[in-house]
Amino acid sequence: MVKENLIRVRKQKKFSQQDVAEHLDISQTHYQRKEKGEVGITDKEWERIAKLLDIDVEEIKEGSEMGNVMQNFDNSYGNYLGDNNNNTYCNIPEFLLETQKDYINLLKEENERLKKENRDLQEENNLLKSQK
Numbered sequence: 001m002v003k004e005n006l007i008r009v010r011k012q013k014k015f016s017q018q019d020v021a022e023h024l025d026i027s028q029t030h031y032q033r034k035e036k037g038e039v040g041i042t043d044k045e046w047e048r049i050a051k052l053l054d055i056d057v058e059e060i061k062e063g064s065e066m067g068n069v070m071q072n073f074d075n076s077y078g079n080y081l082g083d084n085n086n087n088t089y090c091n092i093p094e095f096l097l098e099t100q101k102d103y104i105n106l107l108k109e110e111n112e113r114l115k116k117e118n119r120d121l122q123e124e125n126n127l128l129k130s131q132k
Helices: 004-012 017-024 028-036 043-053 057-061 094-131
Strands: 080-082 087-089
Touching: 004 043, 004 057, 017 028, 017 043, 043 057
Parallel strands: none
Antiparallel strands: 080 087
């Protein structure tokens, strides 16, 4: 478990995973993934959890193996799909993301090539029309 300190404090304060999940407006299973370290915890979520547990954020973050890796994680960008009530996080390996980025760049280049080809054909078409 990545968030041992969080789990310890939550249990000391007699809160269930369901209690914390409801406070964060997420499912219990999604919260469980956060405790396991499978999904990051945002700064806002750390603050909300700390408020619920009546403890300072830094106290529950202490001892977390992840440290501040996810401190600046923002759900509106990156590896995130879903809406505010049904969050789905995808742990996509970085090499796959890089491959997809390369493919997107290739498609952009091909798109630009086709646009240029289309412009050239339009110019040729206009030239032929003017010769009539």
